[in-house]
Amino acid sequence: MASVADHAARIAQLLPRTAVERRALSEARGLALAHDVVARVTLPPFDNSSMDGFAVAAADIGALPVELVVSQDIPAGVDPQPLQPGTAARIMTGAPVPPGADSIVPVEQTSGRGTDGSVVGTTVRLHSVSSAGQFIRRRGSDVTEGDVVLPAGTVLTAAPIGLLAAIGVADVQVHRPLSVLVLSTGSELVAPGEPLRPGQIYESNGPMLAAALAETGAVATLAHFVADDVPAFLDALGTAVAGAANPIDLIVTSGGVSAGAFEVVKQALADRGVSFTRVAMQPGMPQGSGRITLDTPDDSSREIPVVTLPGNPVSSFVSFEVFLRPAIRAAQGFSAAAQHRPKAALPLAEPLTSVPGKAQFRRATRAAGTVRAHGGASSHLLAALAHSDSLIEIPADVTDLPAGAEVTVWDLSGT
Numbered sequence: 001m002a003s004v005a006d007h008a009a010r011i012a013q014l015l016p017r018t019a020v021e022r023r024a025l026s027e028a029r030g031l032a033l034a035h036d037v038v039a040r041v042t043l044p045p046f047d048n049s050s051m052d053g054f055a056v057a058a059a060d061i062g063a064l065p066v067e068l069v070v071s072q073d074i075p076a077g078v079d080p081q082p083l084q085p086g087t088a089a090r091i092m093t094g095a096p097v098p099p100g101a102d103s104i105v106p107v108e109q110t111s112g113r114g115t116d117g118s119v120v121g122t123t124v125r126l127h128s129v130s131s132a133g134q135f136i137r138r139r140g141s142d143v144t145e146g147d148v149v150l151p152a153g154t155v156l157t158a159a160p161i162g163l164l165a166a167i168g169v170a171d172v173q174v175h176r177p178l179s180v181l182v183l184s185t186g187s188e189l190v191a192p193g194e195p196l197r198p199g200q201i202y203e204s205n206g207p208m209l210a211a212a213l214a215e216t217g218a219v220a221t222l223a224h225f226v227a228d229d230v231p232a233f234l235d236a237l238g239t240a241v242a243g244a245a246n247p248i249d250l251i252v253t254s255g256g257v258s259a260g261a262f263e264v265v266k267q268a269l270a271d272r273g274v275s276f277t278r279v280a281m282q283p284g285m286p287q288g289s290g291r292i293t294l295d296t297p298d299d300s301s302r303e304i305p306v307v308t309l310p311g312n313p314v315s316s317f318v319s320f321e322v323f324l325r326p327a328i329r330a331a332q333g334f335s336a337a338a339q340h341r342p343k344a345a346l347p348l349a350e351p352l353t354s355v356p357g358k359a360q361f362r363r364a365t366r367a368a369g370t371v372r373a374h375g376g377a378s379s380h381l382l383a384a385l386a387h388s389d390s391l392i393e394i395p396a397d398v399t400d401l402p403a404g405a406e407v408t409v410w411d412l413s414g415t
């Protein structure tokens with residue numbers, strides 16, 4: 001049996017780094033930067049007020065309260081005049097602090113006119129003066145021109161996208177997302193929404209894997225599932241690959257890889273370049289991977305990586321987490337940290353047993369600094385999986401864990 005690490009390396013090898021392309025910021029969410037981004041501007045670009053109020057020179061203020069003439073009005077977006085000595089300038093949040101001013105008095109600490117209409121030429125009464133520099137956001141306090149603000153490999157989630165826009169970046173060089181075809185197999189499968197006949201079940205792996213792929217940043221194409229029939233399976237693969245909107249970089253199948261009489265994926269792909277193997281893990285023991293050349297209706301023959309996942313729903317999910325998610329994220333240029341689920345060592349709330357000789361991945365929930373396995377080890381327990389926020393990874397040589405034992409916990413709660 002292969003170890004988890006061996007098989008992970010094999011899957012990683014199947015997927016080369018994707019090409020770099022330029023995308024508008026609005027089209028880059030969830031993708032990874034291909035290069036370091038260097039700021040071409042300084043943020044804030046100028047000293048500006050963090051409060052609506054009045055800009056003054058602290059040294060001009062004697063005993064309080066004091067009444068000053070309002071000498072100018074500074075809304076955000078203007079280039080102000082220097083502050084006339086002995087006066088106040090009405091200023092709005094984000095507006096540039098006028099040269100000569102070193103203090104902002106928030107409007108709440110003033111009286112007289114000041115919040116509506118033009119106030120230039122009127123007076124304002126100041127009841128307190130903040131210390132010099134208070135309520136002023138200094139030029140460069142956030143970003144300095146020339147800084148590497150985001151390194152290559154950063155995944156463009158909301159905050160990095162905000163930062164890129166803030167430094168004036170309109171488009172970025174990112175790694176193209178992988179285009180992945182998902183095909184489930186099984187003669188017992190019925191599409192959700194259709195009536196179930198005796199012996200049938202709803203197809204859940206396809207929608208689940210397509211969602212998992214989307215969370216990984218890939219573009220998933222979900223083909224209609226096929227029965228356990230080799231010609232039908234190969235035909236469906238060829239048609240789906242030829243018809244996909246984006247050229248397919250990876251095919252992911254589920255089901256048909258174990259030891260039964262109708263193992264359609266194994267039968268169809270074993271002599272087409274896919275190796276089937278047993279991995280010392282539970283769930284997820286039967287696995288396959290390789291590269292295949294398909295007969296497509298448009299005769300577009302090229303080698304496409306294939307990963308064949310086991311059909312049990314929890315086995316498919318865990319296999320995806322352990323093998324495909326990190327490999328896909330690496331191929332898409334994600335930083336090493338973003339390729340893997342966050343992991344922590346947490347004490348078990350309850351004792352746990354595992355099988356000898358296989359790494360076990362138990363579905364679990366975290367609470368009060370501990371972790372508790374949720375549901376049993378069986379790989380059909382989809383409801384327990386859906387209610388879990390973690391995986392407990394138990395090494396192959398560990399079989400008995402008392403309450404309080406520290407275990408490695410994968411945090412599944414992010415995307």
Ligand SMILES: Nc1nc2c(c(=O)[nH]1)N[C@H]1C(S)=C(S)[C@@H](COP(=O)(O)OP(=O)(O)OC[C@H]3O[C@@H](n4cnc5c(N)ncnc54)[C@H](O)[C@@H]3O)O[C@H]1N2
Nearest residue numbers: 184186203204205206255256257258259285310311312315
């Ligand atoms: N004699 C042996 N039997 C089995 C072995 C073994 O080593 N020897 N391995 C077991 C393990 S472990 C797993 S995992 C499964 C893997 O089986 P397959 O990949 O061949 O998958 P199927 O037999 O097609 O299905 C297994 C199970 O999952 C359900 N399933 C399949 N596809 C879907 C889907 N798209 N949506 C929802 N549910 C699905 C299917 O109905 C079966 O119940 O083999 C064990 N057997």
Ligand code: MOO
Nearest residue numbers: 283284285315379
């Ligand atoms: O390995 Mo199977 O994936 O346990 O159910």
